[in-house]
Amino acid sequence: MYTKRLITLLVTIATLSLFTSYSQDKKVNYEEDKVTPYSLPSILTSNGGTVINNINDWEQFRKPEIKYSFTDHVYGRVPGNIDTMLVKVNEEGTFLDGAARRKQITLTFIKNGKEVSADLLIYIPNSVKKAPLFLGYNFEGNHTITDDKNVYITKSWVPVNNEIGVKTNVAVEESRGSMKNRWSVEKIIEAGYGLVTLYRGDIDPDKDDFSDGVHQLFYTKDQEKPEQEDWGTIAAWSWGLSRVMDYLETDEDINHDKVIVFGHSRLGKASLWAAATDNRFAGCISNNSGAMGAALSRRNFGETVEVINNAFPHWFCGNFKKYSNKGYLLPVDQHMLISLIAPRPVYIASATEDLWADPKGEFLSAKEASVVYNLYGFPGLSSTNMPKPDSPIIGEVSYHLRTGVHNVTDYDWEQYIKFAKYNKF
Numbered sequence: 001m002y003t004k005r006l007i008t009l010l011v012t013i014a015t016l017s018l019f020t021s022y023s024q025d026k027k028v029n030y031e032e033d034k035v036t037p038y039s040l041p042s043i044l045t046s047n048g049g050t051v052i053n054n055i056n057d058w059e060q061f062r063k064p065e066i067k068y069s070f071t072d073h074v075y076g077r078v079p080g081n082i083d084t085m086l087v088k089v090n091e092e093g094t095f096l097d098g099a100a101r102r103k104q105i106t107l108t109f110i111k112n113g114k115e116v117s118a119d120l121l122i123y124i125p126n127s128v129k130k131a132p133l134f135l136g137y138n139f140e141g142n143h144t145i146t147d148d149k150n151v152y153i154t155k156s157w158v159p160v161n162n163e164i165g166v167k168t169n170v171a172v173e174e175s176r177g178s179m180k181n182r183w184s185v186e187k188i189i190e191a192g193y194g195l196v197t198l199y200r201g202d203i204d205p206d207k208d209d210f211s212d213g214v215h216q217l218f219y220t221k222d223q224e225k226p227e228q229e230d231w232g233t234i235a236a237w238s239w240g241l242s243r244v245m246d247y248l249e250t251d252e253d254i255n256h257d258k259v260i261v262f263g264h265s266r267l268g269k270a271s272l273w274a275a276a277t278d279n280r281f282a283g284c285i286s287n288n289s290g291a292m293g294a295a296l297s298r299r300n301f302g303e304t305v306e307v308i309n310n311a312f313p314h315w316f317c318g319n320f321k322k323y324s325n326k327g328y329l330l331p332v333d334q335h336m337l338i339s340l341i342a343p344r345p346v347y348i349a350s351a352t353e354d355l356w357a358d359p360k361g362e363f364l365s366a367k368e369a370s371v372v373y374n375l376y377g378f379p380g381l382s383s384t385n386m387p388k389p390d391s392p393i394i395g396e397v398s399y400h401l402r403t404g405v406h407n408v409t410d411y412d413w414e415q416y417i418k419f420a421k422y423n424k425f
């Protein structure tokens with residue numbers, strides 16, 4: 001009995017000290033002159049050492065190699081296909097005094113006799129026949145992105161968030177519209193674009209628990225968590241975006257060849273991986289996505305592989321854990337993730353006060369990825385130096401550094417709309 005208690009005590013102490021030393025408070029580097037020299041894996045040199053200099057070799061050999069490395073070492077493999085996806089239209093109505101229409105649709109994924117559902121909120125401008133659109137996850141539920149009273153409150157598990165009145169894991173009316181500042185719905189509609197959003201927790205609740213979300217649909221008997229090389233939460237979110245695309249391909253009101261996948265922060269990591277793995281996304285926006293999103297992981301600036309692995313162990317595959325303090329051994333860095341999206345337009349956005357996400361690392365990543373855009377005859381990021389705050393570079397590869405904190409603002413959306421227009425969406 002005594003020994004058992006002692007062991008429990010020791011395990012508790014060990015766990016606590018591990019948590020403290022690895023918590024997000026762990027000292028990270030915020031000084032540019034303390035970034036240790038690093039060398040990036042080459043995008044255009046194959047694993048066997050061949051230099052790639054044409055589109056065919058890129059698409060046939062190098063791109064699959066890079067995609068495989070990200071799958072195997074970082075985000076994880078999707079273990080299979082679902083058996084069925086059911087589509088149910090729950091509600092339709094008008095929005096913005098008739099400038100747009102709204103649809104609320106539930107997608108139900110069925111596998112091995114189990115099911116998981118995700119609720120889509122769709123706004124479509126009436127000014128265009130088949131609308132191009134932005135698709136992205138929201139953090140707290142569809143009802144938080146707008147004051148629109150007709151939007152259903154999510155029934156899924158939500159994290160406690162006192163700022164928006166969520167005191168338990170159940171969403172409340174009080175949080176309606178609480179995140180609307182992040183979604184410039186009116187500007188988007190006015191510019192002639194649609195918006196499709198869904199709550200991240202419908203696909204996989206954002207917690208280190210693999211008993212819920214879409215992961216468990218695929219478990220074999222007695223399996224409790226994904227295999228070592230299988231998907232974490234970010235890959236599950238990206239998978240969810242592809243399932244939404246399956247639906248969008250059938251929706252007559254939208255132009256499914258013109259879907260830009262968007263995401264902020266952890267959801268920006270998911271939007272990049274979604275665009276990298278699914279060519280049907282014609283464009284991609286990563287807003288302040290930081291570590292294991294757009295930022296180079298070999299720069300030790302802001303959040304590191306070790307910190308992210310310990311704070312959010314469920315985001316990545318089991319294999320990724322071994323790189324915790326050995327990021328330099330990863331066969332990839334994040335410029336290669338962006339390169340997988342080429343030649344489709346991509347927008348990487350940072351914010352001046354978001355040092356945790358390493359704005360310079362995000363810029364450099366986009367810059368480095370430009371070599372693949374060059375193969376396709378596009379200039380990529382035209383500037384070698386980071387632009388000044390609030391001086392966007394708009395092109396096939398776009399970048400801006402907004403003044404301010406980690407967030408999505410009207411300013412960001414104004415640039416995304418310009419990017420969409422520039423790229424003929």
Ligand code: GTR
Pocket residue numbers: 264265266267289290291303308311
């Ligand atoms: C942070 C995390 C970042 C980023 C962010 C967010 O805590 O360290 O990688 O994803 O959360 O999603 O807001």
